[in-house]
Structures are given as structure tokens and as C-alpha cells.
Amino acid sequence: MNTNFSNYELERRLSLYHVFLTLYERHGDLLDRILQLENLYQPSLKGEHLRYVQGVVEDSSVYLITNLCDNQTQTLEQMQHIWTIGRDRSNGICADNRHLSRCHAAIQYIECQGFYLVDFHSTNGSFVNGESIYQPTKLQDGDRIRLGSLTFDFFLNHQHRVLPALPTDLVTQLIPSTANIQQQELGSHSAAQKTDDLVSPDETVQISLECAWGRLEYGRDGLQEQQKSDILDRFFQQSTRTDCR
Known part of the structure; x- marks a missing residue:
């Protein structure tokens, strides 16, 4: 009886495992999103945060902003407009992930065309929105990229605006300027000095x-x-x- 139950339980778990593998192969991106949403509500995973790469085109300047490098937001400029990604320290974007190849892929900017993701025949593959890529693939704003098990969002920024100055009455409600702070400190110091002068040195303050x-x-x-x-x-x-x- 116990043997039959053990065999049944083993077959059930194997069946669930195969179902999970099939789902991950076909909808890996969806499962990654579900797992990340779950992690947001676990206090022990406060260090986890949204991983991203942002491509910026500003006048004649082209660069990436990302937090994939040592979990710190950095601006990365590259004269050839090619940012390699992998676990080797020589890459422009180095991520400590054992499922990444040493030089896994690259993000390349082509003038007047845009940013492309290029896979370097990596072991665990590169995916854009859950689809495996084998040729250079143009990236769009909001694309979900997965390299091995490293998942991040790609954002595209090619607009630059200069905002108008704020009204004076609104600015006065914000953080005071350094000059105002110094003036307030001087006023407080003068008031304190006057109070001290009113007390005779021979008097005892109880x-x-x-x-x-x-x-x-x-x-x-x-x-x-x-x-x-x-x-x-x-x-x-x-x-x-x-x-x-």
C-alpha cells in the first residue's frame, strides 16, 4: 500500500515538473513576471529591484543608463555605440549570473535606425518578449529582455524638453535657499546673544x-x-x- 502511494506521488510530481518545464519554455517571460511580482511582497527580498537598461539619444550623444552593473545606476558611454553584456569583467555591462556566457550578447546603436540586441551564440540564449532571437533584433521602448536567467526591461529615450520656470509663490514653499538659511541662522544667533546679555554673570539660573x-x-x-x-x-x-x- 505504502509502495503504491509512493509511486503515485512520484509520478504526480514528475508530471507537474514536466508541465512546469513546458510552461517555462513557451511562456518563460510570463513566469518571470509572476515571480518578480511575488518577490515585491517579501520583506526578506528588499534588495531586489527592477533591473533595466535605458537607451538615450540626446542630440549627438548616445549612451546607456543601467543598474545591472554592481546594482548601481550608471551612465555608460561607448565610442562605437556597442555595449557588450556577460559575466566577464571585460564587458561593458558585467553581471554576476552563472547562466550568462562570458560574453553573452550586446546592445548596439545604429544611427538613424535605433538600438539592437545581438546574441553571440550564447549557451542559454537571448530572448525579447519571450521570443528567442538568432539575428540582431531591434528594440522597442518597454521590451522585456532575458539573457539566460537575467531578465531586465529596456527603455528608449530620444526626447529632450526644457521645462519653464516655476512661479515665485510656489518656489518659496520648497526647500529654502542657502542664503535664506544663513540669514535665519544669523537672526537666531543674534536673538540668543541678546537673551544672554540680559542675565548678569553673578546671578544663578535655577x-x-x-x-x-x-x-x-x-x-x-x-x-x-x-x-x-x-x-x-x-x-x-x-x-x-x-x-x-
């Missing part, structure tokens, strides 16, 4: 402090001798009660 042992009076010279003695007496009395308990 500060009342409520504590567990009663009300104490502080002067500029600290506690008076009688107060120090009272504090020590109360401390020893409290210690004696604690030891008796």
Missing part, C-alpha cells in the same frame, strides 16, 4: 528637574553639597530595600 528621587535645584555650580548628600542617602536606602526583598 533649573528645576523632576526625577525619581524628588525635585532638585540646579545652579551654575551644579548641585549643592546638601543635595548631593540627600541623593546618596536615598540611593543607599533604595539599595537596602532591594536587597531585603
Whole structure:
């Protein structure tokens, strides 16, 4: 009976495994998205974040912005407009991923045409929106790219706008300028100086402090001798009660 149940359970798990492999081969991109959405709600995976590559065309400048390198956002310029991707440190985009080939693929910009993804006959392949590519493939804004098991989004930016200046009444509600901060500090310092000048050096400023042992009076010279003695007496009395308990 137990043997039959074990065989049945093994066959069931193998069947589920084959179903999962089939789904991953045909809809790997969809499963990657589902897994990433699940990871967003796991507190232990706070370090995980959206991986991306952004191609920027600005006047005569062409460059990439990405966080694939050491999990830090970087701007990458390359005079030939070719950014290689792989696990070898010599690549323009180096990612520590064991499913990447040493030089897995490249993103290339061709003038007046756009950005292309080129696979270098990698072991685990390159995919755009879940489709395996074998020839240079033009990238569109929002494409999902998977190299081996490394998945990231590609964004395209070729528009540049200069925004108008903000109204003065709105700017005053934002972070104050350095000049205003310095002026406020000078005003506060002057007010404090005037307050100090009102107090004679010979006067004693009394500060009342409520504590567990009663009300104490502080002067500029600290506690008076009688107060120090009272504090020590109360401390020893409290210690004696604690030891008796």
C-alpha cells in the first residue's frame, strides 16, 4: 500500500515538473513576471529591484543608463555605440549570473535606425518578449529582455524638453535657499546673544528637574553639597530595600 502511494506521488510530481518545464519554455517571460511580482511582497527580498537598461539619444550623444552593473545606476558611454553584456569583467555591462556566457550578447546603436540586441551564440540564449532571437533584433521602448536567467526591461529615450520656470509663490514653499538659511541662522544667533546679555554673570539660573528621587535645584555650580548628600542617602536606602526583598 505504502509502495503504491509512493509511486503515485512520484509520478504526480514528475508530471507537474514536466508541465512546469513546458510552461517555462513557451511562456518563460510570463513566469518571470509572476515571480518578480511575488518577490515585491517579501520583506526578506528588499534588495531586489527592477533591473533595466535605458537607451538615450540626446542630440549627438548616445549612451546607456543601467543598474545591472554592481546594482548601481550608471551612465555608460561607448565610442562605437556597442555595449557588450556577460559575466566577464571585460564587458561593458558585467553581471554576476552563472547562466550568462562570458560574453553573452550586446546592445548596439545604429544611427538613424535605433538600438539592437545581438546574441553571440550564447549557451542559454537571448530572448525579447519571450521570443528567442538568432539575428540582431531591434528594440522597442518597454521590451522585456532575458539573457539566460537575467531578465531586465529596456527603455528608449530620444526626447529632450526644457521645462519653464516655476512661479515665485510656489518656489518659496520648497526647500529654502542657502542664503535664506544663513540669514535665519544669523537672526537666531543674534536673538540668543541678546537673551544672554540680559542675565548678569553673578546671578544663578535655577533649573528645576523632576526625577525619581524628588525635585532638585540646579545652579551654575551644579548641585549643592546638601543635595548631593540627600541623593546618596536615598540611593543607599533604595539599595537596602532591594536587597531585603
